[in-house]
């Protein structure tokens with residue numbers, strides 16, 4: 001693993017503050033929009049809905065910019081996705097250009113933030129997935145996802161076991177209100193031998209002998225609350241542990257686990273790779 005330069009370390013120390021400042025700006029525009037254009041004052045009292053709406057505005061504006069430099073480990077991995085897939089939280093579809101459309105038989109994008117759907121459909125078409133890609137206005141929670149899939153006729157008799165060859169979750173588990181429950185649902189929906197493909201920013205792995213940094217760990221704690229409020233996302237979630245404990249304790253639900261930490265020294269360490277469900 002390569003050590004960061006002082007400049008790299010310093011820039012990652014302030015990157016979360018920069019993203020938070022962009023989100024605050026979009027929050028101000030959201031409030032002005034809700035009060036003066038939509039005139040929907042009730043929305044001001046529904047904080048989760050307001051946060052989701054403000055995030056949609058933020059992601060519509062900056063999603064492509066925040067997706068411009070995806071690491072090669074991720075783009076290579078996404079180009080191998082195949083079969084019938086569930087694309088969880090695709091946002092505006094900025095990752096779809098990395099998919100190989102010829103390898104995909106059918107895709108379902110479950111995206112609960114409805115103000116992202118228009119751009120998502122546009123990007124699916126641009127990536128050559130137009131006919132094969134169905135956008136569902138649902139979240140990954142079972143009470144939302146299962147009826148949405150059933151309505152599409154994907155679940156035989158509403159069963160919901162072993163449907164998908166692959167499930168893709170990119171920068172999304174940190175946004176879900178109940179990530180463990182959602183992962184359990186994804187596990188059930190995955191065929192035995194199927195792959196869960198992921199790329200997630202996670203808690204700094206300091207103390208785990210994989211190049212974590214105490215300083216970045218502390219910085220994550222400083223940023224965690226404004227990041228959660230304005231970006232609607234958990235900056236330091238232990239997603240690796242959640243993935244390991246899906247389908248059984250300590251990785252026993254998976255026949256193979258290939259996960260690596262990128263930028264482990266930073267405030268945005270990222271876990272990239274895949275897990276194969278036991279047959």
Ligand SMILES: C[S@@+](CC[C@H](N)C(=O)[O-])C[C@H]1O[C@@H](n2cnc3c(N)ncnc32)[C@H](O)[C@@H]1O
Pocket residue numbers: 059063067088089090091092093094095110111112113116138139140141169170171172175176177
């Ligand atoms: C940071 S964006 C990532 C978008 C896309 N995956 C990418 O990497 O370009 C996080 C996405 O997760 C979605 N999301 C939020 N809550 C969710 C939930 N409960 N289930 C599924 N997706 C969710 C958001 O609407 C948003 O599109």
